[in-house]
Amino acid sequence: MNKPILIGMxxxxxxxxxxxxxxxxxETAPPVTATDTGAAANGDVDLVELPAMQADLVAKAGSDxxxxxxxxxxxxxxxxxxxxxxxxxxxxxxKVRASIEGHADERGTREYNIALGERRAxxxxxxxxxxxxxxxxxxxxxxxxxxxAAVGSNETAxxxxxxxxxxxxx
Amino acid sequence: MKLIVALLALPLAAAASAxxxxxxxxxxxxxxxxxxxxxxxxMPTPAPLPTPAGDTVQLGRxxxxxxxxxxxxxxxxxxxxxxxxxxxxxxxxASPFYAxxxxxxxxxxxxxYVEARPDGRITVGCYxxxxxxxxxxxxxxxxxxxxxxxxxxxxxxxxxYSRLSGEQPFLDTRVVYVAETGPKNARLKRIAxxxxxxxxxxxxxxxxATVVTPRFxxxxxxxxxxxxxxxxxxxxxxxxxxxxxxxxxxGRVTTFAPRFSPDGRDIVFSMASGGNTDLYVVGANxxxxxxxxxxxxxxxxxxxxxxxxxxxxxSDRSGTQQLYVMDADGSxxxxxxxxxxxxxxxxxxxRGNMIAFTRIGGGGxxxxxxxxxxxxxxxxxxxxxxxxxxxxxxxxxxxxxxTARGSGDATLYAVSVNGGRARILPTPLGGSxxxxxxxxx
Numbered sequence: 386m387n388k389p390i391l392i393g394m395x396x397x398x399x400x401x402x403x404x405x406x407x408x409x410x411x412e413t414a415p416p417v418t419a420t421d422t423g424a425a426a427n428g429d430v431d432l433v434e435l436p437a438m439q440a441d442l443v444a445k446a447g448s449d450x451x452x453x454x455x456x457x458x459x460x461x462x463x464x465x466x467x468x469x470x471x472x473x474x475x476x477x478x479x480k481v482r483a484s485i486e487g488h489a490d491e492r493g494t495r496e497y498n499i500a501l502g503e504r505r506a507x508x509x510x511x512x513x514x515x516x517x518x519x520x521x522x523x524x525x526x527x528x529x530x531x532x533x534a535a536v537g538s539n540e541t542a543x544x545x546x547x548x549x550x551x552x553x554x555x
Numbered sequence: 556m557k558l559i560v561a562l563l564a565l566p567l568a569a570a571a572s573a574x575x576x577x578x579x580x581x582x583x584x585x586x587x588x589x590x591x592x593x594x595x596x597x598m599p600t601p602a603p604l605p606t607p608a609g610d611t612v613q614l615g616r617x618x619x620x621x622x623x624x625x626x627x628x629x630x631x632x633x634x635x636x637x638x639x640x641x642x643x644x645x646x647x648x649a650s651p652f653y654a655x656x657x658x659x660x661x662x663x664x665x666x667x668y669v670e671a672r673p674d675g676r677i678t679v680g681c682y683x684x685x686x687x688x689x690x691x692x693x694x695x696x697x698x699x700x701x702x703x704x705x706x707x708x709x710x711x712x713x714x715x716y717s718r719l720s721g722e723q724p725f726l727d728t729r730v731v732y733v734a735e736t737g738p739k740n741a742r743l744k745r746i747a748x749x750x751x752x753x754x755x756x757x758x759x760x761x762x763x764a765t766v767v768t769p770r771f772x773x774x775x776x777x778x779x780x781x782x783x784x785x786x787x788x789x790x791x792x793x794x795x796x797x798x799x800x801x802x803x804x805x806g807r808v809t810t811f812a813p814r815f816s817p818d819g820r821d822i823v824f825s826m827a828s829g830g831n832t833d834l835y836v837v838g839a840n841x842x843x844x845x846x847x848x849x850x851x852x853x854x855x856x857x858x859x860x861x862x863x864x865x866x867x868x869x870s871d872r873s874g875t876q877q878l879y880v881m882d883a884d885g886s887x888x889x890x891x892x893x894x895x896x897x898x899x900x901x902x903x904x905x906r907g908n909m910i911a912f913t914r915i916g917g918g919g920x921x922x923x924x925x926x927x928x929x930x931x932x933x934x935x936x937x938x939x940x941x942x943x944x945x946x947x948x949x950x951x952x953x954x955x956x957x958t959a960r961g962s963g964d965a966t967l968y969a970v971s972v973n974g975g976r977a978r979i980l981p982t983p984l985g986g987s988x989x990x991x992x993x994x995x996x
Contacts, residue, residue, distance in 0.1 A: 431785060431786070432785070432786045458830070484786060491940075491958070491963065493899075493915075494856075494876075494899040494900050494913050494915070494920070494942050494943075495767055495768065495900070495942065495943065495987075495988070496768065496811060496812040496825070496855045496856045496899075496900060497853060497855060497856070497869065497871075497876055497899055497900075499781075499788055499809075499811045499812070499825075499827070499855075500811075500825065500827055500832040500853035500855050501853065503788075503809055503827040503830065503832065504830045504831075504853070507829055507830035508830060511830075524786075524787075524807065525809070526783075526786055526787055526788060526809070527788055527809060527827065528783075528788075529767075529788075531742075531744070531765055531767065531783075532740065532765075533739060533740050533963075534740065535740075536738065536739040536740050536961075536963070537961065538939075538960040538961045538963070554786075
């Protein structure tokens with residue numbers, strides 16, 4: 386006795402279903418697209434790292450990196466000395482630019498750490514500018530906690546990750 | 556895509572014999588400790604016919620498996636079957652033998668069928684029965700292209716979840732997140748999209764540029780996220796269907812922490828310059844950004860209230876990260892957290908009644924919720940690092956990612972706002988920064 390009812394249901398389902406076949410099959414959609422190639426379209430020139438020049442900076446300035454306290458962005462005297470030496474190198478190598486790259490340790494949330502890395506990078510950039518490096522030769526980027534230098538989850542690793550790296554670029 | 560809801564005619568027999576027991580419902584709050592036993596047998600077909608997604612017999616098995624898995628994932632149900640319970644004949648879908656399911660220990664029964672239609676689609680019939688009372692509670696039919704049978708299964712599970720819990724549906728949704736692979740100091744990060752049960756997984760970016768924080772538009776057709784293309788941290792908008800992406804604010808200025816407004820017209824985000832991060836809003840199609848905050852603190856992680864009138868965000872203007880609420884034009888900025896910890900990455904519930912956040916204290920990150928005024932704080936998780944909350948569209952679950960100490964491996968989890976254990980969302984690689992889509996139509 387149930388059978389006729391089920392058939393009736395099906396007929397109704399069909400009737401309602403018939404009026405909405407516009408549905409584009411979204412789920413079958415797109416291939417992986419040419420994402421990540423938008424830089425040119427956005428008017429940027431991709432920055433190219435210069436490993437030999439980078440090594441020269443490290444050799445002449447003592448280091449390409451300065452370090453920070455937890456959740457801090459002040460430059461201590463050691464950092465200032467390193468940056469002053471980097472500034473001298475930049476003034477002697479006028480053909481290159483530098484990407485001043487701020488990083489944070491993993492103990493902050495993702496977005497906050499981008500803000501914190503920007504503060505750190507900006508503090509280093511300002512110091513380089515104060516030493517006479519033209520601001521136009523310095524770019525600032527924050528990597529937040531996305532690119533740790535040390536992989537551990539301990540104070541030693543965190544201290545190495547709270548940093549600004551001066552990356553020589555063309 | 557529109558999914559057709561086909562209303563099925565009422566069955567007969569059962570309704571008349573309904574006994575006068577109390578209404579069958581799951582206790583959403585207590586359900587975690589006492590999930591309802593619900594039988595989900597394989598669904599029969601009136602006629603075994605081939606479809607582009609396999610024959611209707613196999614589809615009936617697959618639909619039942621997805622329905623059972625969906626119901627289990629809510630934490631409110633213990634599905635019986637589909638494996639191990641008796642498969643029934645087609646006519647029984649509308650008129651089951653209640654005594655049999657009672658004896659099997661089920662309080663409720665999901666029955667149904669899968670039928671091939673002449674237009675190449677299938678109809679999935681979906682019935683919910685109160686086994687103790689011996690009556691049908693609801694039924695729905697879904698006509699879908701055969702290849703989208705999973706959508707019909709999710710709709711069926713949503714119908715049952717909604718009818719028994721009294722909550723809005725949330726299972727027919729998608730998740731976009733950051734797929735992570737490789738060592739911690741050289742990790743590849745790609746945007747990936749999948750159904751909220753992990754199926755139909757695909758990558759939306761290649762990994763050439765690191766990406767973080769993808770978030771759906773209110774209609775689920777666009778994403779907004781931050782990408783390191785051009786060695787800069789900047790916000791992009793992507794059309795999900797075509798994959799086409801566009802830089803939100805042109806030029807070499809750091810932009811991040813983007814979210815759509817509830818009407819999809821605007822994007823609120825952080826812009827950092829000169830060591831200071833403030834909040835701005837701009838049309839979703841671009842234009843001139845309007846500044847919303849102007850303190851020396853780092854103002855970030857903004858999220859609109861569902862009515863679009865307010866924005867919750869975090870700021871360290873007081874010295875530590877705390878949550879603030881302001882009007883959408885930037886006026887009336889008010890701190891709402893005073894709990895002695897740091898608070899970050901707030902997200903306003905789609906129901907408006909709660910804000911989820913990351914609580915930083917005691918050396919760990921926990922996911923918590925509170926009322927928009929800051930009262931009623933409740934911690935939902937307990938691990939070393941849980942962060943990045945995102946709401947289910949019904950405001951009953953929060954998805955987030957958990958990072959392992961040491962390896963930094965990240966995994967997606969979801970937890971009920973009513974408590975209980977967080978459950979893993981399986982992904983092919985590591986996963987972080989989930990964004991839960993709105994319910995699909």
